[in-house]
Amino acid sequence: MAQAQLLGPVDIRRLADELDIRPTKKLGQNFVHDPNTVRRIVAAAELGEKEHVVEVGPGLGSLTLGLLDVAECVTAVEIDPRLAGKLGETVAEFAPERRDALRILCADALTLRPEEVGEPTALVANLPYNVSVPVLLHFLAIFPSIRRVLVMVQAEVADRLSAAPGSRIYGVPSVKASFYGDVRRAGAIGKNVFWPAPNIDSGLVRIDCFDAHTAPWDLGETTRSRVFPLVDAAFAQRRKTLRAALSKHFGSGARAEAVLRAAGVEPTVRGEKLEVADFLRIADAAEVAE
CATH class of the missing domain: 1.10.8.100 (rRNA adenine dimethylase, C-terminal domain)
Known part of the structure; x- marks a missing residue:
């Protein structure tokens, strides 16, 4: 599989200018413009070639291109119609041989229905920070086919999701995420790999999901x-x-x-x-x- 050309800072600014996009806090938009960070996220997800990856909030396509390098197919769920409309063009420009492996849904991830996506095997995403936990738990609930999760969230949220019992930050997100599988911190991400740079650091969370047949409890x-x-x-x-x-x-x-x-x-x-x-x-x- 030929490697896609990943987006750098100049590419991100050009694509944003073409769409007259100014990132908004309301939609939690911070675009990754560092190719090495994208490679690191994809590597941490340990995806196989036969994976159907669902990505939430692809934005301008930084991570999407990285995922198309390794996965069989990617379903990108984007709430912003302008970004959803541009994503296919971006993939056609930077990874034309992988355009047919991408499916784009212009939809709110929190209201997404299983039949709209099929049976993804992995969730890999830079989740919109304002709805990261609700989106994560929604996808874990409606897609029992997911076996691997690798998401980027606020550092503090990453700490809470991966917290162990007895910790002062252990709470509802920790328990509910661990209902579905083994949860762990998978790394830290600094501010400067984003445009615009957020006020907070980010963290990677990995979940190795239980299989319905071998889970320690019923997952239904x-x-x-x-x-x-x-x-x-x-x-x-x-x-x-x-x-x-x-x-x-x-x-x-x-x-x-x-x-x-x-x-x-x-x-x-x-x-x-x-x-x-x-x-x-x-x-x-x-x-x-x-």
Whole structure:
């Protein structure tokens, strides 16, 4: 597979000028203009040639070109019609032999339906920072075919997603992401590889997703609908004990305590001490207690 020519700073400014694009904070637009950073992201994703990669927020196409170097096909989801319309032209200019491997959807990633994409095997993206966690969790929920995730997000969000139980930054994103697979920090990205340079550093997060057949728990909607509300309640007031935090969810403190004890969880601990498996046991115990 011939290597695509990647975009540099001059290319990014030219493409933006052609579209009269001025990056907006509302859409979380910061365009990567450093080819080495693109190569680093693609390498960290460890993609095979047969991959169907879905990319959210391709922008001017920096990462898209890098992904087309290694993946069999790429579906790019872009909310901005101007950027979506230009992306095909950019790929035709910089990687003409790979144009047919790219599919472009002008859509809001948060309302995307599975049938619009098919069965992607990987999510690799520089996620729009203002919606990064909702987009990530939405894609993990609707695409069980995804086996690998490599996303760039704000450094602080990367830390939270990959945090371990007991950490002060461990919370709802940490638990929900780890429901789907093994989550880890995969590197740090500085400000100067972007145009415009953001005010914050970025981080890479990698998730090696569980296979539905070998996962430690059922990954379906039924399980999520039982477990995720417990997670939300446990961290809504994170300084409260689980007995207090879950009292509204279970109707009373006494019932919350009974369920927690049945699940083998001490009622006086806080949610930040629990792993996904603990929340699953609580959900199971609640069903038995009904």
